[in-house]
Amino acid sequence: MSIKLAPELVALIDALEALPGIGPRTAQRLAFHLLNHSETVLTPLSDALNGVRSGLGRCAMCNSFSQTSPCAVCSDPRREGRLLCVVESVADQLAVDASLAWPGRYFVLNGRLNPIEGRGPFEIGLDQLLHVVKTLEGPAGLDEVVIATSYTPEGDATAYYAIDMIKKAFPDLKVTRLARGVPAGVEIEYTDLNTLANALYQRR
Amino acid sequence: MSIKLAPELVALIDALEALPGIGPRTAQRLAFHLLNHSETVLTPLSDALNGVRSGLGRCAMCNSFSQTSPCAVCSDPRREGRLLCVVESVADQLAVDASLAWPGRYFVLNGRLNPIEGRGPFEIGLDQLLHVVKTLEGPAGLDEVVIATSYTPEGDATAYYAIDMIKKAFPDLKVTRLARGVPAGVEIEYTDLNTLANALYQRR
Numbered sequence: 001m002s003i004k005l006a007p008e009l010v011a012l013i014d015a016l017e018a019l020p021g022i023g024p025r026t027a028q029r030l031a032f033h034l035l036n037h038s039e040t041v042l043t044p045l046s047d048a049l050n051g052v053r054s055g056l057g058r059c060a061m062c063n064s065f066s067q068t069s070p071c072a073v074c075s076d077p078r079r080e081g082r083l084l085c086v087v088e089s090v091a092d093q094l095a096v097d098a099s100l101a102w103p104g105r106y107f108v109l110n111g112r113l114n115p116i117e118g119r120g121p122f123e124i125g126l127d128q129l130l131h132v133v134k135t136l137e138g139p140a141g142l143d144e145v146v147i148a149t150s151y152t153p154e155g156d157a158t159a160y161y162a163i164d165m166i167k168k169a170f171p172d173l174k175v176t177r178l179a180r181g182v183p184a185g186v187e188i189e190y191t192d193l194n195t196l197a198n199a200l201y202q203r204r
Numbered sequence: 205m206s207i208k209l210a211p212e213l214v215a216l217i218d219a220l221e222a223l224p225g226i227g228p229r230t231a232q233r234l235a236f237h238l239l240n241h242s243e244t245v246l247t248p249l250s251d252a253l254n255g256v257r258s259g260l261g262r263c264a265m266c267n268s269f270s271q272t273s274p275c276a277v278c279s280d281p282r283r284e285g286r287l288l289c290v291v292e293s294v295a296d297q298l299a300v301d302a303s304l305a306w307p308g309r310y311f312v313l314n315g316r317l318n319p320i321e322g323r324g325p326f327e328i329g330l331d332q333l334l335h336v337v338k339t340l341e342g343p344a345g346l347d348e349v350v351i352a353t354s355y356t357p358e359g360d361a362t363a364y365y366a367i368d369m370i371k372k373a374f375p376d377l378k379v380t381r382l383a384r385g386v387p388a389g390v391e392i393e394y395t396d397l398n399t400l401a402n403a404l405y406q407r408r
Contacts, residue, residue: 003301006271008255015249020237021230032294033224035256035269036314045219046253051212052239053250065239067210090236097207110240 009035061132063108063125064090073106080104082143084136086129086162088112088150096148104144107132112154113161121161130165137170144174151180213239265336267312267329268294277310284308286347288340290333290366292316292354300352311336316358317365325365334369341374348378355384 005013009031017027034042058064059071066072073079083104087093093106110124121127136142147162149155163175180198182191191199209217213235221231238246262268263275270276277283287308291297297310314328325331340346351366353359367379384402386395395403 003277003298005298006260006269008252008260008271009269011248012252012256015245015252018245018248019234026225028295030223034253035260036293038257041219041222042253042257044215044222046250046257048212048216048219049238049246049250049253052216053242053246056210056212056239065210065213067212073207089240091232094207094209 061135062106063110063128064093064106081136081140083146084133084142084144085146085148087148088155088158092148092150102146109149109158112149112152113158114154121165124158126162126165129162130169133166133170133173137173142170142173144176147175147177149177265339266310267314267332268297268310285340285344287350288337288346288348289350289352291352292359292362296352296354306350313353313362316353316356317362318358325369328362330366330369333366334373337370337374337377341377346374346377348380350380350382352382 012034013024013027013031016022016030017024019027022030034045055067056065057067057069059066059069059074061070061074064071064073068075080103083102084107085096085102085104086107086109087096088109088111090108093108096102096106107129109126109129111119113119113121113124133142133145145166147159149159149162159177163177166173166175180195180202182188182195182199188196216238217228217231217235220226220234221228223231226234238249259271260269261271261273263270263273263278265274265278268275268277272279284307287306288311289300289306289308290311290313291300292313292315294312297312300306300310311333313330313333315323317323317325317328337346337349349370351363353363353366363381367381370377370379384399384406386392386399386403392400
């Protein structure tokens, strides 16, 4: 005689549970919150998801999310077209751009190499990166490609693969990675040994 | 020259941020996760929300979410129609039902009274409760209404209001609240004083 939730409600709870960091209890709580705030929370979220599904694609040049291809960033004439920065995600692209230290364009990978989870070079978009580098090398020429992946094992593997791939196709193209060192605002005492060692080796 | 996110993406981040317990950083992370897992996460969530919007309403008898009205619970002939349990939410209804100790029907309030947040008797559905009690009193008669709100200040206020309202309309109807006492599986030593005092006063 136990209560069966409506199938629509079960589907909603299941879909919310698929989000990262959301367990079964939170998914149920969120589902009831959505239903109890139909006008103010559910409708905007549903409309936003429908809008993203129908209106948002990938830019063919930088692989970022955009309504147009090329996107506003790639077609911005104020950006230095001879400089390309390769990042792991749109979130990383926003972080690099917020530093105001990069005048060039971007290419956004679909994450980092992780063969165990089925993310090989093709899945994260490295073949598309090579294609974009070829396209940019053509008319105007490229001065430099910066691989701005993180200094984690997966980020390192991604960078090594990308650098090797680009160097094989374009032996004369300058390919770099972000400098390693002590981050801003952190006490030397609390900086991890790996970071300190790299900051010492690459002192200037 | 900073990067502007596509308006669809901004709308999605804003809509996710409106969910309880989700801040701006988590909302952005969830939005990118949805976009990066378009087939496996975004589409099911979007479909589920669309399904809930179009297919799920409220049961006119118990105010729970249902495709039909009356819902499967209200129209279940195995449930004792002369017993009504009033709960604060569908989550509470599920909890009461999982205890297997309630053979009757339910009425689901839209939360607890909280005038400061604009939730008065009408907003939480107390007028609808009175209407349902009237309807049930009619043909078959009601034996008892249990107000199963929590023993919090808001839950107490809701219970007092509901009991007063029902007693005024139906002076002979039995209206009760859940027993207070020591919860199962908890050491007496660690039970809070308020709970212990009530368990002592109502000892049997």
